[in-house]
Structures are given as structure tokens and as C-alpha cells.
Amino acid sequence: MSTLYLLHKPYRMLSQFTDREGRATLADVLPIPDVYAAGRLDYDSEGLLLLSDDGALIHRIAHPRHKQPKTYRVQVEGTISDTALAALRAGVELKDGPTRPAKARRLDDPNLCPRQPPLDTKRHPTTSWIELTITEGRNRQVRRMTAHVGFPTLRLVRTAIGPWQLGDLAPGQWRQETLHAPAPAAKPHKPWRQR
Template sequence: MSQLYLLHKPYRVLSQFRDDRGRATLADYLRAKGVYPAGRLDYDSEGLLLLTDDGGLIHRIAHPRHKQPKTYWAQLEGEIDDEALAALRQGITLNDGPTRPARARRIAPPTVAERTPPIDPRRHPRTGWIELEISEGRNRQVRRMTAHVGFPTLRLIRAAVGPWQLGDLAPGEWRRETLHMPRTTRGKSRRRAAR
């Protein structure tokens, strides 16, 4: 039995529990002992962050080998065109190599809380939103992908990781789920005994 916490990480909060520089951390929002993030979200990104007390579950969620799809809502500078969407869907080559094809589509602005501070409409008078699903997790990958096709990301919200959804959690809110999962070592010891 594992405890899984689904947290809506706010903007400008670190995906860790301590910081020597006094920035906001997960400890400001979640007071659960012995839990660790399964993956991370950048300081300037928002949305779903999963935390658990189960190291095996962290591995199954976060390790690239398991290819958990991650869904993001990105507010872009400008309104993305069909050519840029097609490039995201085919996969693009970044400075650390080609990306896998992504699922990408335009969406209406999602129903989410206003970011503090908000995007400045004088600096960015025209914006548009896309939903992007990727199955890899390189450093700042979504931001680099949208910038590569000519539409830099202004706001980034992770909406889902695998089957877990952000849902109606407001920034800073969390909910807990109890997972009844088989132990990952059980199958290995049976295989060894059968040899």
C-alpha cells in the first residue's frame, strides 16, 4: 500500500522541500513526512506534481523507460500556426537530439486560477494555448520545443501525468490517494526460484 499525493504546484515554487535561498518550496504547501516528488516541475512552471512514500512507485512514474505520458497546457506568445503544430507532432531536433513525436492541439484557455503575477498583456498582446502530450522528460523540454517552432511559452501548466489528472485542484491544494499495488520485488524472486 502506497500513499500518493497529487499537488497543484504553484508558479515560482521549487519542486523540493528545502532551499538555502529562501524561495518557496513544497514544505510551504504539503506537510507529509517521508514523501518525495516523482519527477519535478521547474520553478516557473505550474500544475500537477506527484509525491509518494514509495521508492518503487517513484521509479515507475518518473523513469523515462516507463514512458508515462505527461500532458501540458502552454500559453504561447502568438497564436500557433498549423506548420508549427505539425512540426511538434512529427518531433523536432533540439540541441540534445530529436524529440519523440508529441500530441499537440490548439485549445481554448483552460479554466485555471490567474497566475501571480499574470502575463503582461502590453508585452504580450496576442497569445494562444495548446495542449501538448509528451512521453519523455528532458530539461525544460516543452519550453524548448515551442520556442524552436517560433512560439515561446509564457505560461506552462502540467495537467496530467499518466492516469493522474490535475482536475479542479487550485494552486497549492493537494489530495491523497492510497494505491494498492503489488510489490515490484515479488515477481523477480519467483523467477529466480523457478530457475
């Protein structure tokens, strides 16, 4: 049996518990000792972060071999085109190699809490929202993907990791789940067969 904490990491908060520079950290919102994040979110990204004191569980969630899909709601500069969405679905060529194909769709309403501080609408008068699901976890991958297709990311909120959903958690809120079985992998492993 393992305990998993689902946290809505706020904007401009580090995905760690300490910081020498005095920036906001997870310790400001999660008063649970000896837990560690399964993956991370950048300082300027928001949304679902999974934490546990079970190292094996963290490994099963975060290791790329398990290919846990991660879903994001992404606000981009401009009105995203069908061509850009098709490119994201096919996979794009980044400096560190091609991405796997992603699920990408336009969103009319992202259904999210307002960001604090809000986006400057004078600097960014035209924006649009997409939902993007990837099965990789490269550094700033979503931001690099949307920039590659000509629509830089302005706001990035992770809403799901595998079967776990952000749901109605507000920024800084968390909930606890008890798992009675190993965390599910996104794709089952093929059984080993003797040859």
C-alpha cells in the same frame, strides 16, 4: 499498498522541500514528512506534481522506461500556426537530439486558475494556448520545443501524468490517493520468451 499525493505546484515554487535562498518550496504547501517527488517541475512552471514515500512507486512513475505521458497546457507568444502544431506532432530536432512525436492541439479555453502574478498583457498582447502531451522528460523540453517552432512558452501548466489528473486542484492544494496495485505503465512490457 502505497500512498500518492497529487499536488498543484504553484508558479515560482521549487519542486523540493528546502532552499537556502528562501524561495517558496513544497514545505510551504504540503505538510507531509518524508515524501519525495516523482519527477519535477521548474520554478516557473505550474501544475501536477506527484509525491510519495514509496521509492519503488516513485521509480515506476518517473523512470523514462515506463514512458508515462505528461500533458501540459501551454500559453505561447503569438497565434500558433498549423505548421508549428504539425512540427510538434512530428517531433522536432533539439540540441540534445530529436524529440519523440507529441500530441498537440490548439485550445480555445485552457480552463485554468489565473496565475499569480498574471502575465503582463502589455508585453505579450497576442498569445494562444495549446495542449501538448509528451512521453519524455528532458530538461525544459516543452519550452524548448515551442521555442524551436517559433512560439516561445509564456506559461506552462502540467495537467496530467499518466492516469493522474490535476482536476480541480487550485494552486497549493493537494489530495491523497491510496494505490492497491503497482502504478500503471503507459505501455505494457512484452513478456519475456525463451528462445
